[in-house]
Amino acid sequence: METRELGRTGEQVPTIGLGTWEIGAYANESERVAQVRALRRGIELGCSLIDTAEVYANGRSEEVVAEAISGQREHVFIASKVSQRHLQRDEVIEACARSLRRLGTTYIDLYQVHWPNPGVPIRETMAGMEELVRTGKIRYVGVSNFSVEQTADARSALAKSELVSNQVEYSLVSRSAEAAVIPYCERERLSVIAYSPLARGRVPVGLIPSEVCDRHRLTPAQVMLNWATRKESVVAIPKSADMRHIEENASAVSVRLSKEEYDAIGTR
Numbered sequence: 446m447e448t449r450e451l452g453r454t455g456e457q458v459p460t461i462g463l464g465t466w467e468i469g470a471y472a473n474e475s476e477r478v479a480q481v482r483a484l485r486r487g488i489e490l491g492c493s494l495i496d497t498a499e500v501y502a503n504g505r506s507e508e509v510v511a512e513a514i515s516g517q518r519e520h521v522f523i524a525s526k527v528s529q530r531h532l533q534r535d536e537v538i539e540a541c542a543r544s545l546r547r548l549g550t551t552y553i554d555l556y557q558v559h560w561p562n563p564g565v566p567i568r569e570t571m572a573g574m575e576e577l578v579r580t581g582k583i584r585y586v587g588v589s590n591f592s593v594e595q596t597a598d599a600r601s602a603l604a605k606s607e608l609v610s611n612q613v614e615y616s617l618v619s620r621s622a623e624a625a626v627i628p629y630c631e632r633e634r635l636s637v638i639a640y641s642p643l644a645r646g647r648v649p650v651g652l653i654p655s656e657v658c659d660r661h662r663l664t665p666a667q668v669m670l671n672w673a674t675r676k677e678s679v680v681a682i683p684k685s686a687d688m689r690h691i692e693e694n695a696s697a698v699s700v701r702l703s704k705e706e707y708d709a710i711g712t713r
């Protein structure tokens with residue numbers, strides 16, 4: 446699996462990770478077991494960056510992740526998120542403690558502010574984050590759905606830690622991050638974690654030239670992930686609970702397209 450540096454931390458994370466929205470919202474035991482198996486297969490294939498959040502399936506996503514990483518905590522990089530309803534300093538610390546309990550681990554690798562909340566000063570939130578870093582509960586601080594201005598504010602609110610990433614929606618059909626967020630992150634060496642990189646499963650086959658798929662023996666979904674991660678600053682976290690999709694996604698960046706091919710896809 447291709448890897449990328451997380452921000453300027455020196456830490457490598459896989460270009461293709463695992464999203465977990467809807468994971469944990471199982472209807473029965475066999476569905477839960479299938480979700481755990483799918484995540485374990487993804488980890489085995491090198492998609493060891495697992496993105497979850499306290500709000501996903503009311504915490505049950507984190508519980509399914511706990512089961513999937515059991516016995517292999519040191520081989521995975523867990524990214525979770527604190528809800529925008531818990532952004533006061535002490536709320537951040539308490540939310541993290543609950544996530545740690547559900548995840549069955551003593552630390553979260555990357556803890557992200559899920560959405561900005563203009564009602565809470567960012568200094569409050571980042572004070573909670575820094576306390577979590579100080580006490581070893583989290584390793585890195587990130588944000589999600591932050592504009593450039595909000596990201597810059599979050600960075601200056603941190604006294605001792607660096608902000609390492611901004612998680613935003615980014616795919617062939619959702620490109621607004623290209624206007625400002627991605628250029629800013631590239632310039633400042635923050636990672637962009639691309640969410641919904643498969644357009645929530647609605648792969649726009651018509652936008653992806655079949656000759657590119659044929660030439661590289663990639664499916665349209667693989668080309669979509671390959672395209673979304675063509676820049677060094679971007680990693681993607683497609684979600685799948687389907688073993689075949691997990692395998693397909695894991696080999697999406699086994700080859701790289703040429704600049705001309707990327708450009709042709711982007712302008713169709």
Ligand SMILES: NC(=O)c1ccc[n+]([C@@H]2O[C@H](COP(=O)([O-])OP(=O)(O)OC[C@H]3O[C@@H](n4cnc5c(N)ncnc54)[C@H](OP(=O)(O)O)[C@@H]3O)[C@@H](O)[C@H]2O)c1
Pocket residue numbers: 463464465466467496497559589590612613639640641642643644645646647648666667682683684685686687689690691693694
């Ligand atoms: N920070 C935020 O505010 C935010 C917002 C949204 C999402 N996220 C994160 O980003 C992750 C990914 O985003 P997402 O779940 O919204 O959308 P996504 O990854 O773009 O798409 C997921 C959908 O695509 C299907 N799929 C997966 N692999 C496929 C393949 N190879 N071919 C065809 N279909 C495929 C999945 O179905 P199967 O399960 O059947 O494969 C699922 O329905 C989330 O799970 C979550 O961790 C974060």
